[in-house]
Amino acid sequence: MLSTATTPVPATEATTVTTVTVPTTEATTVTTVTVPTTEATTVTTPATAAPTVTTAAPAPATSAAPLVPESGMAASQAAVQVLHGVPGAEVDVYVNGKALTTGFNTGEIAGPVTLTPGSYDVALFAADARAPESSSDRTDEPIVEQNVAVGADPATLVAHLNDQGQPTLTAFKEDLAPVAPGQSRVVLRNLMADGPVDASVNGSIVGSIGAGQEVSAVVPAGTAKVEFVGDDGKVLTTANVTVGDGELASLSAIGAPASSTAQIVIERFTGLSTAPAGVPTGDSGLLGLDDDQTGLKLVFGLMIVLALSGGVVAFRRQRSSWS
C-alpha cells in the first residue's frame, strides 16, 4: 500500500561516519550516542539515483471496520506494532473500542499484535488510572481517533504530531525485502511537528521528506550516522545506529524541534539476510593433480609394503622351519 524509495549507499565496509559539528542551539536536540566502532572519516557520496518519496497512505475514511479477527486466519494476518511518538502525552490506546494498552508513554512500542487486514478504529485518550476496558465507557474525548488501514504485511502504527503540531496516526509498512549479504536497511521517517527535512545517512542525503513521509537506504552492516536536517541546515536530531547484517532499523524522528522534544526512536526487524553468493576456496588445482594421485600412490605404496612384509614373514617362517 505504500512504497519506499530505496537508495543503495556505497557498500564499502569502511563506510562511516561524517563527523558533523552539530550546532548547539536550544532548538536542536541531539541524541548522540557513543560510537561503538572506530571512526573513519571517510565521507561517502550518495548513489546517483535520486530517491522518490512516498507519503504513507493515510487512513481511509471508510468505516467498514472488521471487528475482532477470527481465529485460524494466521496466514493473512499482519504483525502490527504501535509506536508512541507524541511528546509529553501519556495515553491509553483503544483499538475498535477495546483497550490495547494503557499508560503508554512517549518513545514506547506496544506489540506486536496480529491483525487481520482491514480498517481499524484507533483512539488515543489521555491516560486514566481507571481506564475502562471499553472506550464506550469513557466520558472524556479522545486526543485523536482515526480509522487506520492495516494490510497483510508487518507494519507500525505511529501516533505522532503532524506538521501543524496536531496528534495524528499513520501506518507504515515495514520493508523486509531481502538485502545482499553484509547489508542492512535503514528507514527514516519524519514524524516531527515540522516541515520537510533532509534525511541523511553517513553524511549523504537520502531524501527530503515532509511530515509523515519516509525514505529508506541500504547500507553496509555496521554503524550508520543518521541525521534529520531542517531547511536551515540545522541538525534537528541525530543518532549513531548499529544495524546488523540482514536487519531493518526503522528510525522515526518524533517530537517538535521548536520545543526541543525532537528525538529518534528505533524499531528493529530481522529476516532480511541472504547467504553469501559462494565460497571460493581454491585456485591452484592441487586437489585434483596432487591429492588424488597421492591417495593412489598411498594405496599402491601400502599394497607394496604389505606384500613385502608378508613376504618377509613368510621368508622368516621358512627360515625358522629350516632351523
Place this chain on the structure above:
Amino acid sequence: MNRPVAHGAIVLAISLATVGSIVTAQSTRASGTTGGSGRSTLGSEAYAPAAPGAGVPVRSATIESDQAAAAARVIQQPTRIQVGAISLEAEVIPVGVDAKSQFDVPAATTVGWYRYGAAPGQPGASVLAAHVDYGGARGAFYDLSKLEAGDRVEVEMDDGATLQFTVTGVYEIQKHELPAEELFRKDGTPVLNLITCGGTFNPEKHSYNANVVVTAEPADAVSAQGLTA
C-alpha cells in the same frame, strides 16, 4: 506513568491473592515503573487470538535504551581451530563478503569466520571457511574432506574458552547446488559448518566445481543424542 501501572498491579494483586502476597504485587509495581516491561495490558487477547491471555508487550524504543541493550550483548569470537584427525591448527579471523557478495575467504593458511552469522556454539549456523589450496600451496582446509563423522573439532574463543564439536557429516556439493541459506542460517540449533573447495578443478577458471562441507555440532549435544549422520 504510575497510575496505569497501578492498574496493572491491581490485576496482579487479584491474581496473586490466592498466594496471599500483596507485598509481591507492590514490589512488582515498583519494578514495572522503571522498565515498563512487566506491565499488564488490557484486552489484548481480542487482537492476538494465537496467544489468548497474553499481554501486549510494551518496551522502550528510545535510542538510549537500544544502545544499552546492544552494549549488554557480548559476542565471543573464534580465534583458533584445531582438528587432531587431520593435524589442522590454524588462526581464525572474522570476515564478511567480498565485492561479489561471496564469502571473503582469507589468504593461504588462515581460516575465516563469517562474522554476519552465529558465533560457534550459538544458535544458528557458525561458518568457518578456508582454502583447500591458494597460490600453488596447500591451504588450511586442504585435508578437510578426509574428516569422518565422530571426529573432534576444537574452536578457541577470544575469552579463552575452547569449544568442542563433533563432526556429524562430510559432504561434497556442486557449487551451483550449494544450500547456502541452510548453511548460513541465522537461527535454529547450533551447528558449525566448515567449508572449503573440492570436486574437479577447472584450470581456466582457477576454481573447483564443488564445495566440501563438514558439519559439526556441539560435542555434548552429539553425545546426548547419538551420532545420526
